Amino acid sequence: MPRLLLAEDEADLARSLAVVLGHAGYEVRCAADGAEALRELDERAFDLVILDVMMPRVSGLEVLRRLRERGAAVPVLMLTARSLVDDKVEALDAGANDYMVKPFASKELLARIRVLTRNVSDLAVDQASFGDATLDRGAATLTGPLGAQALTARECQVMAVLMENPQRRVSSEGLYRRVWGIEPDAEMDAVWVNVSNLRRKLRAAGSTVRITLARGVGYHLEECDG
Known part of the structure; x- marks a missing residue:
């Protein structure tokens, strides 16, 4: 079962997404801010990280940058209300694998997650x-x-x-x-x-x-x- 880390500071959205992802067959850990996400990443391995961009304490972009500085290759999907092209480019240049703008359909989110975790068993x-x-x-x-x-x-x-x-x-x-x-x-x-x-x-x-x-x-x- 692929293990996902969901870092989202909107509590209602995080709970809803956790339920959707759980029903889809994923093991989900939730973090309420970037600092908590970094602690989770220090403690265990994940097959995919979903990061809200605008989080308190440590932003999603900063979490992403620290991950890539460590050399971690885990796929990262960014979730954000920011829809400008420059915002997307900044996240992709920082090492994100995908970028979704809120609001979004759960069906599309699951499709993107399937793509990003398709090779989760390929340890190479x-x-x-x-x-x-x-x-x-x-x-x-x-x-x-x-x-x-x-x-x-x-x-x-x-x-x-x-x-x-x-x-x-x-x-x-x-x-x-x-x-x-x-x-x-x-x-x-x-x-x-x-x-x-x-x-x-x-x-x-x-x-x-x-x-x-x-x-x-x-x-x-x-x-x-x-």
């Missing part, structure tokens, strides 16, 4: 493995024989790029473009720092996977003996 969206190491982007962890190591959002992204095609070497410039894009404050040294951190965490997790560098060619993953 959030998880990738190489050798004895497993990356879980949703939980932001790297797991080996000795247990899990917590990762930053950037470490998650770097490791995800390396695991996409572990036999292909990725240059420092390629990693930089994929992870940091055109961020004005980012520096190329950030690649080396994050790779160094990942190497340390792989060792701490007891993994035999190593990140190797061929000068002038790039980084890739390989399994080592012991």
